[in-house]
Amino acid sequence: MxxxxxxxxxxxxALAVSLLAAGCSGSKTAEPVKxxxxxxxxxxxxxxxxxxWGNDDRHQATQKAIDAFNTAHExxxxxxxxxxxxxxxxxxxATRYAGGTAADIMTVNYPWLLQYSPDGAGFYDLDQxxxxxxxxxxxxxxxxxxxxxxxxxxxxYGQNTLGVYLNKSAFERAGIKELPKTxxxxxxxxxxxxxxxxxxxxxxxxxxxxxxxxxxxxxTGKGEFADDLSMNYTQEDYKEALxxxxxxxxxxxxxxxxxxxxxxxxxxxxIAQNAKFINGGYAGVLEWTGGIASNAKTxxxxxxxxxxxxxxxxxxAKFEGTMAKPSLTFAISKDSKNxxxxxxxxxxxxxxxxxxxxMGSTRGMVASKAxxxxxxxxxxxxxxxxxxxxxxxxxxxxxxxxxFENATFTxxxxxxxxxxxxxxxxxxxxxxxxxxxISEENAKLVQQYK
Amino acid sequence: MKHSKxxxxxxxxxxxxxxxxxxxxxxxxxxxxxxxxxxxxEPNFIGFENYVTLFKDADFLSTLTATVKYTIFTVPFQLxxxxxxxYILNFKLKGINFYRTAYYIPSLLGGNVAVAVLWRFLFQQExxxxxxxxxxxAAPIPWFSSVNGAMAVIVFLKVWQFGxxxxxxxxxxxxxxxxxxxxxxxxxSTRFYSFxxxxxxxxxxxxxxxxxxxxxNAFQEFNGPYLVTGRGPLNATYLTSMYIYDNAFKxxxxxYASAASWxxxxxxxxxxxxxxxxxxxxxxxxxxxx
Numbered sequence: 001m002x003x004x005x006x007x008x009x010x011x012x013x014a015l016a017v018s019l020l021a022a023g024c025s026g027s028k029t030a031e032p033v034k035x036x037x038x039x040x041x042x043x044x045x046x047x048x049x050x051x052x053w054g055n056d057d058r059h060q061a062t063q064k065a066i067d068a069f070n071t072a073h074e075x076x077x078x079x080x081x082x083x084x085x086x087x088x089x090x091x092x093x094a095t096r097y098a099g100g101t102a103a104d105i106m107t108v109n110y111p112w113l114l115q116y117s118p119d120g121a122g123f124y125d126l127d128q129x130x131x132x133x134x135x136x137x138x139x140x141x142x143x144x145x146x147x148x149x150x151x152x153x154x155x156x157y158g159q160n161t162l163g164v165y166l167n168k169s170a171f172e173r174a175g176i177k178e179l180p181k182t183x184x185x186x187x188x189x190x191x192x193x194x195x196x197x198x199x200x201x202x203x204x205x206x207x208x209x210x211x212x213x214x215x216x217x218x219x220t221g222k223g224e225f226a227d228d229l230s231m232n233y234t235q236e237d238y239k240e241a242l243x244x245x246x247x248x249x250x251x252x253x254x255x256x257x258x259x260x261x262x263x264x265x266x267x268x269x270x271i272a273q274n275a276k277f278i279n280g281g282y283a284g285v286l287e288w289t290g291g292i293a294s295n296a297k298t299x300x301x302x303x304x305x306x307x308x309x310x311x312x313x314x315x316x317a318k319f320e321g322t323m324a325k326p327s328l329t330f331a332i333s334k335d336s337k338n339x340x341x342x343x344x345x346x347x348x349x350x351x352x353x354x355x356x357x358x359m360g361s362t363r364g365m366v367a368s369k370a371x372x373x374x375x376x377x378x379x380x381x382x383x384x385x386x387x388x389x390x391x392x393x394x395x396x397x398x399x400x401x402x403x404f405e406n407a408t409f410t411x412x413x414x415x416x417x418x419x420x421x422x423x424x425x426x427x428x429x430x431x432x433x434x435x436x437x438i439s440e441e442n443a444k445l446v447q448q449y450k
Numbered sequence: 451m452k453h454s455k456x457x458x459x460x461x462x463x464x465x466x467x468x469x470x471x472x473x474x475x476x477x478x479x480x481x482x483x484x485x486x487x488x489x490x491x492e493p494n495f496i497g498f499e500n501y502v503t504l505f506k507d508a509d510f511l512s513t514l515t516a517t518v519k520y521t522i523f524t525v526p527f528q529l530x531x532x533x534x535x536x537y538i539l540n541f542k543l544k545g546i547n548f549y550r551t552a553y554y555i556p557s558l559l560g561g562n563v564a565v566a567v568l569w570r571f572l573f574q575q576e577x578x579x580x581x582x583x584x585x586x587x588a589a590p591i592p593w594f595s596s597v598n599g600a601m602a603v604i605v606f607l608k609v610w611q612f613g614x615x616x617x618x619x620x621x622x623x624x625x626x627x628x629x630x631x632x633x634x635x636x637x638x639s640t641r642f643y644s645f646x647x648x649x650x651x652x653x654x655x656x657x658x659x660x661x662x663x664x665x666x667n668a669f670q671e672f673n674g675p676y677l678v679t680g681r682g683p684l685n686a687t688y689l690t691s692m693y694i695y696d697n698a699f700k701x702x703x704x705x706y707a708s709a710a711s712w713x714x715x716x717x718x719x720x721x722x723x724x725x726x727x728x729x730x731x732x733x734x735x736x737x738x739x740x
Binding site: 088090091094095097098115116199258259261262263265266267407408411415418419422424 | 489490574575592593594595679680681682683684685695699700701702
């Protein structure tokens with residue numbers, strides 16, 4: 001073999017090796033690298049970073065609050081925002097957390113509390129800053145969502161409730177004056193919509209799983225997982241959910257998986273900025289209340305009105321409600337050099353009259369009494385946002401288990417519903433595959449968190 | 451001695467990068483592949499369990515199939531297209547430098563977010579491509595939600611990024627002695643015949659180089675499919691690199707993802723070795739026989 005050939009072989013090997021370098025670097029232990037970005041104390045100014053995700057309206061509101069806080073604390077505290085979209089939330093968080101580059105003040109999805117702080121030591125103990133952060137503004141029972149092994153790890157922002165929000169203007173244009181209350185009425189409404197646009201659907205959900213659980217909760221009267229984390233649904237339950245959803249997707253009530261892949265993508269994401277939703281091709285969403293302000297805003301920018309629909313109830317329901325969970329939560333990094341300053345910032349955005357006013361309702365319903373009073377006084381709890389507060393207060397809910405949002409579960413639902421809808425498996429096969437995948441992951445989690 | 455030290459100093463930044471950013475993760479990934487490391491907890495040694503599970507994992511095997519399909523569709527098309535454009539750009543035409551630059555731009559853009567948005571815009575249900583084919587009476591194609599359509603979209607994206615292969619071909623074409631074409635012309639050879647009998651044989655080392663490089667790149671492809679089609683319908687565009695990423699950062703099976711990385715690495719090395727083994731039959735080096 002000539003020198004040229006040998007060199008070529010070495011180049012090819014180096015290129016192939018680079019794949020592993022790109023994909024699989026990782027620390028051997030969970031210990032974050034200390035002092036990376038966790039709050040630099042430079043020249044007397046406590047420098048903090050704050051990470052969150054969301055749509056443009058949330059980014060703008062949060063940045064305004066950060067700017068106002070920085071101005072008020074000039075020379076003492078400086079907060080830098082680290083916004084991101086809704087995609088790859090968990091991947092980003094996991095990588096930053098494990099790499100020791102997490103922000104000082106982090107937005108934490110509720111299920112991550114169990115995952116990253118199973119022993120109550122994954123985040124800074126917020127009881128250490130209770131002289132700075134006013135916990136009395138929260139219902140003590142609600143605050144328990146943020147505890148782990150007796151330690152206050154995260155502050156829950158508010159309650160997220162799954163509901164149906166419809167483009168009322170699109171319904172009026174289709175000649176429907178009153179929003180549907182039952183799934184039969186939805187089917188009739190869908191007929192009117194598809195006459196004008198055969199590709200339109202009434203309700204798009206970021207994932208088939210939301211609709212399936214909505215159905216199964218009503219059918220069984222139970223959440224997907226019991227308090228001891230064990231499974232509540234059987235293979236037969238999953239089969240019924242698959243058939244129920246497929247029937248409604250065929251009737252253009254729920255968005256079909258095929259249409260979702262074509263117009264949204266593969267991943268469960270917020271629909272607020274989706275072109276088909278904005279243009280009325282999707283006449284409503286099945287989403288958390290946390291996103292309602294964004295959904296309403298994108299429609300109002302186009303002159304359409306979003307309305308909260310009455311919760312449709314399935315025939316023979318044992319439970320006439322929906323599911324809920326604490327909405328996003330906030331934590332302070334256990335490696336932050338300035339936890340007091342971080343707590344001061346949290347106090348500003350979660351309880352302070354000025355800070356909460358600037359943050360607005362872009363993160364959904366607030367749980368802090370002070371924040372709610374401030375938003376009401378500022379006239380921000382009006383229209384669909386007020387409706388969302390009323391809906392949250394009145395809806396019958398089953399709270400999600402902390403293991404609910406495990407990506408393996410959602411993937412099992414989506415992948416197998418997709419196979420079923422595309423004719424690659426029967427309902428029985430798909431239901432068995434969902435049940436088996438969930439059982440396997442559930443057993444691991446029960447073992448891990450028991 | 452002094453010169454060699456200076457040389458070492460020059461390559462030190464690269465060497466440091468190679469050791470820290472490539473070699474360390476490479477070896478570390480092998481170690482992690484024998485554990486159940488999940489980013490948060492301490493890893494436990496589990497022997498070959500990850501590797502055994504991989505070969506029973508229908509999803510992993512389906513990603514390998516998708517990756518092989520993607521490689522088979524992209525590499526030949528990209529090389530043929532790159533060679534075709536390079537051949538045209540080798541003519542002495544007015545403003546040729548502008549065209550050379552213009553054709554290279556897609557490779558600079560690569561699979562970034564802006565290109566992904568553009569690609570989704572082009573291929574969406576009421577996008578430019580469907581409107582264009584509609585002019586000829588064709589029905590709109592569900593590009594993203596059909597198995598073949600989704601694969602076609604990411605193949606087009608990869609083939610579109612032919613610039614670097616094209617530049618290498620262009621350099622090779624310029625090295626082909628003009629006297630050979632002139633002699634062939636005198637003997638009555640057509641341009642078509644000369645291309646296959648003179649040009650192609652003389653640039654086989656470059657074809658081989660581009661083939662290996664593009665094959666390795668295609669097996670590792672991540673950005674384009676991840677940003678444009680995601681997994682695609684029925685995992686049609688779910689490539690192994692995406693599967694590795696999902697297992698590592700979505701499901702936190704870092705050990706399992708590392709094992710999958712190593713399997714992919716071994717496959718790439720095996721295919722590269724096969725290509726090298728075949729080169730004696732079709733690659734002609736000018737220094738052979740010296």
